Amino acid sequence: MDNEVAARRAAQGWxxxxxxERLGVSRQTVISIERGRFDPSLPLAFRLAAAFECxxxxxxxxDLS
Numbered sequence: 428m429d430n431e432v433a434a435r436r437a438a439q440g441w442x443x444x445x446x447x448e449r450l451g452v453s454r455q456t457v458i459s460i461e462r463g464r465f466d467p468s469l470p471l472a473f474r475l476a477a478a479f480e481c482x483x484x485x486x487x488x489x490d491l492s
Contacts, residue, residue, distance in 0.1 A: 433461040435479045
C-alpha cells in the first residue's frame, strides 16, 4: 500500500517521534508505515487521518503494481 504519511508529517514539521507520541505508537511503527513495510490497523489509520485532519483515503491507496 502506498501512503502519504511521511510527506504529510514533514509538511506539519513533525518528527517521527512526535507523530508516534501523537498516535500512541513507537517510532519504529511510524518508520515502518512510512516505508510501506507495515499497513496500519483500521483504528491506527483513523488516528493517522485525525492527526492530519484528512480522510484515510487521502493518506493510503492500494499499490496496484
